[in-house]
Amino acid sequence: MIAKSKVSKSLSFNERCYVLLRKVPKGKVTTYKALANELGTAAYRAVGNAMNKNPHAPKTPCHRVINADGRLGGFASGLENKKKLLKAEGVKIENEKIDLDKYGYFF
DNA sequence: CCGTTGACTCTTT
DNA sequence: AAAAGAGCCAACG
Numbered sequence: 001m002i003a004k005s006k007v008s009k010s011l012s013f014n015e016r017c018y019v020l021l022r023k024v025p026k027g028k029v030t031t032y033k034a035l036a037n038e039l040g041t042a043a044y045r046a047v048g049n050a051m052n053k054n055p056h057a058p059k060t061p062c063h064r065v066i067n068a069d070g071r072l073g074g075f076a077s078g079l080e081n082k083k084k085l086l087k088a089e090g091v092k093i094e095n096e097k098i099d100l101d102k103y104g105y106f107f
Numbered sequence: 108c109c110g111t112t113g114a115c116t117c118t119t120t
Numbered sequence: 121a122a123a124a125g126a127g128c129c130a131a132c133g
Contacts, residue, residue, distance in 0.1 A: 013129075014130080031115090032114080033116065041128075043128045044115035044128075044129090045112095045114090045116090045129060046113095046131090047114090048114040049114075050114095052113075052114055065114080066114095068116060073114050076114070
């Protein structure tokens, strides 16, 4: 049968966030705002919710998503772990903040 | 179906 | 600069 099953035609809001997030290169970070903006919406919160559910972990680099202010925001597995992962990828965190001017990745 | 909550962000006080 | 309010969307009870 030609069951399309998972057609990439109607991805859920969450799945779209993951796909977009997967495009972020290693060593860079993005913001909830940038993702929502690419999705054509202003639901910054819905994006954060999607990350918290994150059914594709660790395939989806949800740790590369931070606040628009450059703050880390939050992390389901522990914010400390998020900092460590970013640091391991080459992202330097100064004063609990990330320099979006250098590490911020936009679409 | 309605109200509340949440890994957010912007504007106003 | 810090705090409070408003706005947006999805998931849960």
